[in-house]
Amino acid sequence: MIRRSVEVAGGIIHTDFDAEDLPWAGGAHVFRLWCERRGDRDMPSRADFSPHDMVPYLPFVVLVDVLHDPLRFRNRLVGTALAELLPNDPTGIFMDELPNGEVTAARLALTVNERHPTFSTDLPLDWANRDYRSFDAIGMPLSSDGQTVDMIMTVMSLRPATQAAPRGKGPVRHKS
Numbered sequence: 001m002i003r004r005s006v007e008v009a010g011g012i013i014h015t016d017f018d019a020e021d022l023p024w025a026g027g028a029h030v031f032r033l034w035c036e037r038r039g040d041r042d043m044p045s046r047a048d049f050s051p052h053d054m055v056p057y058l059p060f061v062v063l064v065d066v067l068h069d070p071l072r073f074r075n076r077l078v079g080t081a082l083a084e085l086l087p088n089d090p091t092g093i094f095m096d097e098l099p100n101g102e103v104t105a106a107r108l109a110l111t112v113n114e115r116h117p118t119f120s121t122d123l124p125l126d127w128a129n130r131d132y133r134s135f136d137a138i139g140m141p142l143s144s145d146g147q148t149v150d151m152i153m154t155v156m157s158l159r160p161a162t163q164a165a166p167r168g169k170g171p172v173r174h175k176s
Contacts, residue, residue, distance in 0.1 A: 044143075
């Protein structure tokens with residue numbers, strides 16, 4: 001059950017939720033892995049994950065390096081399904097150097113500040129070069145020292161232009 005949501009950069013971001021609240025299988029699977037790998041720590045590290053754990057979802061995964069003082073975000077890895085939607089490979093590029101990157105950076109900053117996964121549904125997909133209407137995303141903080149968020153693992157789900165918009169306040173269930 002979604003217990004807390006905030007508005008950031010024109011979108012609603014859920015900050016306290018359960019895996020069952022996630023509207024797509026990939027997000028729920030990777031969120032459950034994040035919870036399992038975290039154990040009794042605040043957050044797991046990148047080393048706690050293997051690509052083998054999430055093979056079907058890798059094309060929709062983005063790893064973002066978190067740099068502090070000042071807070072900035074750099075794309076470390078962009079899944080193939082997402083990279084194909086972009087005119088240029090964003091690997092190694094800072095969010096604030098991308099068109100509308102400040103919106104994504106604001107959402108990532110919330111994940112850093114919360115030190116807990118965040119998720120959004122039905123975000124506009126104005127950066128895609130294909131016919132998609134919107135996307136859903138879950139951002140999960142990672143920490144190599146157990147305290148400082150130094151990476152965010154994001155899993156996305158694309159909603160085709162032909163798929164209906166969600167109705168009401170609950171998430172829409174769809175495949176990815």
